Amino acid sequence: MVDKNLTVAKTGNEAMAEAMRQINPDVVAAYPITPATEIAQIFAGFVADGLVHTEFVRVESEHSAMSAAVGAAAAGGRCMTATSSQGLMLMSEILPIASALRLPIVMPEVNRTIAGPINIHCDHSDTMFVRDSGWMQVYCEDAQEAYDSVLMGIKIAEKAMLPMMVSTDGFIISHCMARVDLIPDEDVTKYLGQYKPETWLLNPDKKITLGGLDLQDYYFEHKMVAIDAMYKSKAIIKECCEEFAGKFGRNYDFFESYEMDDAETAILAMGSVCGTAKVAVDNLRKDGKKVGLVRMRVFRPFPAEELAKTLSNLKTLAIMDRSDAMSAGEAPLAIETKAALYGRKKQPKTHNYVFGLGGRDIKVEEIEDVYKEMLDFTQPEKNFDRKVTYLGVRE
Amino acid sequence: MENKKMGWKELPDADSMSAGTSTEFKTGDWRSQRPVFHKENCIHCLRCWVMCPDVSIIVKDGKVMGYDYDHCKGCGICASECPINKKVEFEKDKCAITMADEKEFQK
CATH class of the missing domain: 3.40.50.920 (Rossmann fold)
Incomplete structure (x- = not known):
């Protein structure tokens, strides 16, 4: 199953950026923050080298990065971003909107503690801060798992119609080099297929309004739909893990x-x-x-x-x-x-x-x-x- | 609006709705102030039409006809941006747009 030529040494960040290259998303909007900076930086290199067809949006903050991701995903694109710590804090206003609008954005996240006192190193305070934002959360043990989880994340997110953050421990995984077995590009393309949302904003044949004002008479019902989607995503994760194991030989579970x-x-x-x-x-x-x-x-x-x-x-x-x-x-x-x-x-x-x-x-x-x-x-x-x-x- | 409200199991995924629903949502009833149009003083520069944050200035053939009171929220931007109003220093009888208390019209 493993192609020896595709066994490489990569840091967690490099592995996640590599997964993004193979995914070739329609839009990536990102802003740098240690220790996640490299993910978007390496990916921007892929864009500059013409290795991906992605529209790379250079935004002025993480709040804008997540807002642009929401807009692009609502428009019908396969969309990604990456962040860490304070960046996730700044995104936090938009995170529940992404999940409420059921947008399958997949975001590599590098766990770093949150200030203060200011510190750039690892703990899980940042993702725990947004644990109820309606995003699926996957915590990885090594670069291999981070790579696999980002690829699988696209499939899970699009089936569940929920966003997912895939996190690695800052520096410990993100910057340490380890063995990673890559999957050939064409197999990834075949595995993920094309993103085909049921409704999207740029579809002139079925016009929709997204994110309308939703007061006392409907907010609760709409929230209930998203809560239910999160419960139902468990079966999708299970199924996707089994499919991944069958296709690529690596087993994951909850x-x-x-x-x-x-x-x-x-x-x-x-x-x-x-x-x-x-x-x-x-x-x-x-x-x-x-x-x-x-x-x-x-x-x-x-x-x-x-x-x-x-x-x-x-x-x-x-x-x-x-x-x-x-x-x-x-x-x-x-x-x-x-x-x-x-x-x-x-x-x-x-x-x-x-x-x-x-x-x-x-x-x-x-x-x-x-x-x-x-x-x-x-x-x-x-x-x-x-x-x-x-x-x-x-x- | 008389229809039975849907339960969560009947709702579509994502809080999506058909397009253009904001026209059905009459927001004009929040209004505490309303703009009143004085046709005789208007030069039809359409600055109010440009500045209106909603689309509540009704224009036909390049002329201001009045306001869409179903959706106008009474913010008063049209009256404050009107160049005639500024020229006459908001002297009531010479203004093209004046703001009036909404409750005067609800009697």
């Missing part, structure tokens, strides 16, 4: 289960930390410890039932969040996972760890300590005095 078959204790986390956690799992497994890892990929739509089913046989579960919810009790991944587990007959004891804010490194040993702590926690008399453990912060 989440990845690593050594989970007989695990008593597991970590649930997202992004690049999972690569480190897998090493910790391997080390502890050598000592006979029954530990596993669940790596969330798809955070929106949230796969509540599937996740709860996988986690319910565990004795203890550490949920590791790379963002905080500011006194909500626990951080986003923990809150939503516990909501999914609540009320089930069998459920693990959970503890929430917040780590790695502002790009603070997390090491294999620290993750092993989390596992050890959670293994201790299987003893009923053990209890934690805090709801959240802030891992790696100096006191």
Whole structure:
């Protein structure tokens, strides 16, 4: 299945830009922001070299980038942009409009913390800030997955008629070079096909109004349509992942289960930390410890039932969040996972760890300590005095 | 507007509607002020027609005929932009457009 000539070394940003070249979108509107700048920059090179037919719109801000993307997608184009952190913040006004208008914009997003204090390094605060904006969210572990997820994202978004952000951890994935197996251009073109929306603004045969004033008597119903679309997108994601595996041999799902078959204790986390956690799992497994890892990929739509089913046989579960919810009790991944587990007959004891804010490194040993702590926690008399453990912060 | 309202399962995907629905949505009833046209003072320069943020100035054969009160929101831009009004320094009897209290017309 893998063509050796197409096995390359690429950074996360290069891999995502390469996916964009193969997608050859009708319109890309983008504004630079570290660490996502390279994606649009490399893509602009493809435009200048005539490798794509894309209309590249140089806008003056991310608010404009997303507005232009919405306009282009509403007009009927396959449309993309890329951003990070503060850029996503500036886009945030337009994000729910893209989803309400059911526009399948796919956006590579590079996770960077949000100011202040100002910091350009990785955590998930930026995408968590917009988690209820009606965008599908996929968190990747490496460059290969980022590349595949952007390609798959186009298919999923167009079928679900919902926008999707595909994110990688800033610098850790975006700037680190890794092996990526590319798919031949013609196979990508064949796989994605042409974008054929049912309605679009530049169709003179079926004129429509988009984004009309929608007050007390219809807003709720229209919102309900979008909420329902998000629930229904789960089946589309499942189907697209299976199709992708069949065609290109790489398997993806809502989440990845690593050594989970007989695990008593597991970590649930997202992004690049999972690569480190897998090493910790391997080390502890050598000592006979029954530990596993669940790596969330798809955070929106949230796969509540599937996740709860996988986690319910565990004795203890550490949920590791790379963002905080500011006194909500626990951080986003923990809150939503516990909501999914609540009320089930069998459920693990959970503890929430917040780590790695502002790009603070997390090491294999620290993750092993989390596992050890959670293994201790299987003893009923053990209890934690805090709801959240802030891992790696100096006191 | 008498029709039964649709439930969410009956609505099309995206909040799309047929084109041109803003003409059916009579927004004129918000108005607290209304422009009143004084034909005798108008020079038909059509500046009001250009400046109107809606399309509420009715023009026929290059002449201002009056206002579309179904959609005019009474912003007063036409009266404030009218060059005649400026020339006569908004002296009421000499203006081409004056703004009047809407409630005077609702009696």
